[in-house]
Amino acid sequence: MRKRYPCVEVDLSKVTHNVKEVLSMCSKKGINVIGVTKVFCAETSIVQAMLDGGITHIGDSRIQNLKKVKDMNCKKTLLRISMESEAEDVVKYSDISMNSELNTIEVLDKAAKSLGKIHNIVLMVDVGDLREGVLEEDVIGIVKEILKLENIRLVGLGTNVTCYGGVLPDRNNLGKLVKLKHDIKALFNIELSIISGGNSSSLYMIMNSTIPVEINQLRIGEGIVLGRETAFGQLIPNCYDDAFILKGEIVEIKNKPTVPKGTIGMDAFGQRPHFEDKGIRKRAIVAIGRQDIKVEGLSPLDKNISIFGASSDHLILDVTDSKSQFKVGDIVKFKMDYGCLLAAMTSGYVEKYYEEELAISIVV
Structure with missing residues (x-):
């Protein structure tokens, strides 16, 4: 399938x-x-x-x-x-x-x-x-x-x-x-x-x-x-923190500046965004957005990927430092915090797959 x-x-x-x-x-x-x-x-x-x-x-x-x-x-x-x-x-x-x-x-x-x-x-x-x-x-x-x-x-x-x-x-x-x-x-x-x-x-x-x-x-x-207590965010001994993984597909990759051109007003969510000038970076857009997830709760499994931001439908990543040679159609994986997982599992636009895999080692 x-x-x-x-x-x-x-x-x-x-x-x-x-x-x-x-x-x-x-x-x-x-x-x-x-x-x-x-x-x-x-x-x-x-x-x-x-x-x-x-x-x-x-x-x-x-x-x-x-x-x-x-x-x-x-x-x-x-x-x-x-x-x-x-x-x-x-x-x-x-x-x-x-x-x-x-x-x-x-x-x-x-x-x-x-x-x-x-x-x-x-x-x-x-x-x-x-x-x-x-x-x-x-x-x-x-x-x-x-x-x-x-x-x-x-x-x-x-x-x-x-x-x-x-x-x-x-x-x-x-x-x-x-x-x-x-x-x-x-x-x-x-x-x-x-x-x-x-x-x-x-x-x-x-x-x-x-x-x-x-x-x-x-x-x-x-x-x-998620294998953690929630008072201080400590991992519970011998528990997995990756039982739930979000996967998204890249729909665009382009080298672009990191600061928009023009007068900055409010974004689609009524916030006035701020940008740090990092020069030209390789940006990948993944087809998922704030309608489906809490962006602040995402953690890319690839530690060399960072998140620029998101709109309702698009998640914008900085993949410049990744060792992977990403192309359109590739899949990016993320861990989620509780709020992000709650949104993703509730969203009708996010598919869910349930699998049994042999757990070889504990991820901590």
Whole structure:
């Protein structure tokens, strides 16, 4: 089969390998892992690679993605705060949902009752990042109301840090969840089975053995797909950072100046660009652009290639120093950060190919 470009090539064996490494690291601390599937839109081939690595519980932010995997043998959690308009689907397609609004939880209760089900929820607590979650001082009051609902079962507490405010997880803020767990047990005589201590940014606390003992769940996406924790960007030992590779086709190569001629105004995205005069350089245009990727998240595998910039449809590279003698039709390869991967996997203009290759050596 002739491949079409641009494309993302996914090495499923590397995904499976990374899952095994992350699970091994977390299990030593008594922590269960939800494999987060949103960055690749819950593509079933990749989900299966996760399951092959030992994941038994996946999470996604979108009901549409959970519908894709409804028949796959694993638990499913809706990670984004539930929408009242999707309450029936939330109950149908997720085993657990994360919530912070009592009104929405009451709507879920009604939906669960109409479907003859008990729906499990994790109450999200804001410990400082200021994204989703009940404020710490309001938790006991909302728990009291949740416990009155017949078709809702409160199974845990969770929090999210880093994604919005950049607040790092630590013993203090994650410790607030642990304290609340004990307060709830003392007041209501219930034992919460899940204390969900964040995402891949919490992995550094496992790596340096500082995570509070009673944190027993993490929601891991980037740690699996890109092999890194996200608090400091460290690579996870023995994990691959190249399971996902972006490939683009060169459509033009020309020697051109590095500073445009004429009066500089705003570009297509409302920014006023600035240019450094490097003289005449060999410039390659690759057929992919900002409609498909986050350009700032690209890293050419060829270290002698640099990125000049991009428009909606064109990525402009400086290939002057590359040892490769590029020509029109050649393929350039890139690693991606999480934001770039998210955009590429969501774009309908980027082909996706899923392959099993024998992993010979760890790329770090």
